[in-house]
Amino acid sequence: MTLDGQPVLETERLHLRPLTGEDREALYAIASDPAVWEQHPIHDRWRREVFDAFFDESLGSGGGLTVVRKSDSAIVGHSRYGEVELDEEGDVIEIGWTFLAPMCWGKGLNHEMKSAMLGHAFAAADVVEFRVGDTNYRSRNALEAIGAVRTERYELERYQGKRVVHLVYAITREAFENGPLA
Template sequence: MEISNFNFQPDCLENEISKLIPLEEKHFDALFEAASDPLIWEQNPAKDRYTKEGFKTFFDIIITKNPFLILDKQTNEIMGTSSFYDYNPERSSVGIGYTFITRKYWGGPYNKSNKKLMMDYAFQHVNSVLFHVGAENFRSQKAVLKLGAEKINELTFIVNGAEVPYFEYELKKKE
């Protein structure tokens, strides 16, 4: 598999529920408005992302990660964002993360729909998708387990200058 075949940010991934388009700088204000709910971030290691300053730090990171703006296919309302990152051709893997969706879209078919679009696309190019979830982010841990991913590792990442424990989950391509 050559990296040239894997476009990390196709123009559009969509199904009947969700539409993912490339995130651009011009989307900052609308995405911040969607992200400005403290409850979205309460289990995230960077709990300040609901503030303009905290979200700007997050946005500056994700804009370098081939991010998608996730839209509700029916209403075009912003649902959140997600990215492909850490492509590893030797391991035939890619990460899916830097994800959030607004509370309006919690608990329904939305997260699974968004992730399925990304996983189906990724599995055309790699054999394994990885998810990195904060050790205290129980909601996201449950969500990746629901997708069928398995916990394979415990890692430490630096978040806002502090070491934070994370879990690594893997979902393998079905043969």
């Protein structure tokens, strides 16, 4: 089954819509805060040229979403769907590349956003995966809070000559339907 990688999703407080080129400056205003990336493996995404490469990749991916707060129509973040792939567990899709404005942290908006994104993903996939830097404790805690479980898999990359470890977390359709976001 195919997945609409850029749906319009509504939650109580958020509107998620397809990423457009016009979102660049509003998202950079958020991403330019080094605190957003302090635990992230690409810790310098606050730099203009690093952010622009990230943004351009997301824009071209067919899966980028802009997160808008309904109360004031402010752009407050970004997330993205990866491609649906088939593996031994069935159809798998990745959700990631997520960042929210620090003023939104700790207010349940990530839960709300991920609940909508997972609900949409499970229309086409059996499993949703997330990749997160091993030292990105804020994101790891957020994933565990929504019911994602760390798998035994990990991926190694290099960034600026340093080794980067991405842990793979996953949540199944059944775990989602019976978990904290149900």
